[in-house]
Amino acid sequence: MKCPFCGFLESKVVDSRATEEGASIRRRRECIQCGRRFTTYERLDEVPLMVVKKDGRREPFAREKIINGILKASQKRPISYEVIENLARDIERELRNQMEREVPSQIIGEMVMERLRELDEVTYVRFASVYRQFKDISRFMEELEKLLQQRNK
Numbered sequence: 001m002k003c004p005f006c007g008f009l010e011s012k013v014v015d016s017r018a019t020e021e022g023a024s025i026r027r028r029r030e031c032i033q034c035g036r037r038f039t040t041y042e043r044l045d046e047v048p049l050m051v052v053k054k055d056g057r058r059e060p061f062a063r064e065k066i067i068n069g070i071l072k073a074s075q076k077r078p079i080s081y082e083v084i085e086n087l088a089r090d091i092e093r094e095l096r097n098q099m100e101r102e103v104p105s106q107i108i109g110e111m112v113m114e115r116l117r118e119l120d121e122v123t124y125v126r127f128a129s130v131y132r133q134f135k136d137i138s139r140f141m142e143e144l145e146k147l148l149q150q151r152n153k
Contacts, residue, residue: 054106091115
């Protein structure tokens with residue numbers, strides 16, 4: 001690592017600490033030539049994940065959008081914020097592990113609904129009603145019937 005003070009190319013690591021939930025490492029370094037100390041950060045270089053919307057627009061993936069959607073659907077339900085954060089983090093991890101640069105928004109919505117179905121049925125129905133944009137009560141009832149069939153299995 002090049003010293004920012006004298007430009008010498010060698011330094012030694014004095015201290016290392018994980019930061020940002022382990023997403024980066026902070027290193028205190030000391031220049032071998034001038035003896036001055038400086039800090040560097042080491043981060044994983046992630047490929048940006050783009051979401052392809054229904055109308056064809058593309059936008060960067062934002063975990064916060066998943067969290068906000070679930071928060072709205074889970075109002076007055078016994079689901080902690082931590083559980084919601086973990087659910088969103090798991091979905092993001094799964095998407096990034098697929099190594100695709102672009103993912104359709106429909107896939108993300110289906111992943112959220114699949115997990116909500118297991119977590120809390122009321123939250124699932126609320127989320128699905130907005131996500132699937134039920135046009136009438138019969139479509140809503142179809143979804144409820146599917147849920148009841150799965151529960152009885």
